[in-house]
Amino acid sequence: MQRGSAPTGGCLTESKQAASDTGRMTIIRKRRLSPQPRRTLEMLRLLASNPHGATEASLVRVHGFDRDMVAGIVHAGFATAERETMNAGAKPVEAVRLRITLSGQNAIEE
Secondary structure (H helix, E strand, O other): OOOOOOOOOEEEEEEEEOOOOOOEEEEEEEEEOOOHHHHHHHHHHHOEEEEEEHHHHHHHHHHHHHHHHHHHHHHHHOOEEEEEEEOOOOOOEEEEEEEHHHHHHHEEEE
């Protein structure tokens, strides 16, 4: 995620180990993502896996993402949203297509 705008809520775990050179105990902390940022990364990876992106409806209905989360990645600049018209049988249907941005791709790599 971008520096300064990464979702917070990481959980820290601690373990104590003896430092070999000083004989003192040192604390090693591992950072884990809470469920919200982890799901955000899942959505970004899903968008990155398809050059055409995904529709908002498929992200919400098929993959179970929250509409607020979808709006959040667009607002944060990790994805773009574009309204398009698709043919579903005889009727044209409007859909919102999301595509990952360079910032979103960089967030996956960090």
